[in-house]
Amino acid sequence: MEDYIKIVKNGLWTNNQALVALLGLCPLLAVTNNIVNAIGLGVATTFVLVASNVSVSIFRNQISKEVRIPIFVLLIASFVTIVELVMQSYFYDLYLILGIFVPLIVTNCAILGRAEAFASKNTWGKSALDGLMMGIGFSVVLIILGAVRELIGSGTLFDQSALLLGSLGDTLSITVFDDYQGTLLAILPPGAFIGLGLIVAVKNWFDQIKTI
């Protein structure tokens, strides 16, 4: 039981892939100009993480050490292809917006990192939990960064939710500031770097308070 609690804590906070390990930065920074994109990519990445962790740990005794990395990459690429095809058929507009960052989930180093560091040494149950927690930890950072950038950049939240939820999503969109001019910097690339820098600083600050 203790093991499982440790896995949860590791994924969400201590070893958060985005904030501590700084893995998977490319999609993290690129698609977070609003919340909806962030959620879309977060869910896709979490699915791939869980699926690849489970399959790697099931086959961990059959895969020989020398060729393990190419095999892991192939497994991950297959799951990413599944995600791509599913998104093309059900969330086509979102797929177009996320663009090459859907296939690029393959090279999200966080996924290969977990396969190598965790799933290749643990049972499939633990690996599934690890994948899920790492995925959620990653998605939460995506969503926070997306929310901050969308709020500062255009003064809305959950804009374009229709891409995810269909017609139901139209009611979700919130305009927080009326008559807001928008701060272009937050939407442009520099805003992503600076925003993530501030989020990491806040996490460091929390850790510092806790130790004192």
Add this chain to the structure above:
Amino acid sequence: MLNEYVLILVSTILVNNFVLVKFLGLCPFMGVSKKIDTAIGMGFATTFVLTLASLSSYLINAYILIPFELEYLRTIGFIVTIAGVVGFTELVVNKTSPVLHQSLGVFLPLITTNCAVLGVALLNVGQDNGFLASGVYGFGAAIGFSFVLVLFSAIRERIDSANVPTVFQGTPIALITAGLMSMAFMGFIGLA
């Protein structure tokens, strides 16, 4: 004709810089930029692999995937191609120059998961670039990547001796520095 290639180069190196504007290849950008020497080594290795990988993935796409209508396997096909090119490069470098292998060897396996490599291959397909244009695009992207990587590592060496507030030490200040660099690169937008 030549004009077009020069335009591709300028646009990939400065205007649409892969790291700072397109957010590709950030893992090595953050990971190996602590020392200038390693940054230069990584830059060379990436340039070589990226150019070769974009050429070969063009060939794979045009002569295998499209004729057999296997476009939906593009992601898998490209990642295998890239892993192959990286492995091939490692072999060649190992055989021809042990010195070079010692300095570049550690970076080579890392390049497979550099999203800039797969990104360039996918963007080439998306933009319908021909064989040569794909190569130039890959080469330009790699030069842009190396250029920014070396600049950034030089700045980070300076930051090491600066007095940064505790919570901002390490990653946060590096990210904010990258943000400022990215802002500076936005100034090139008028060029192409």
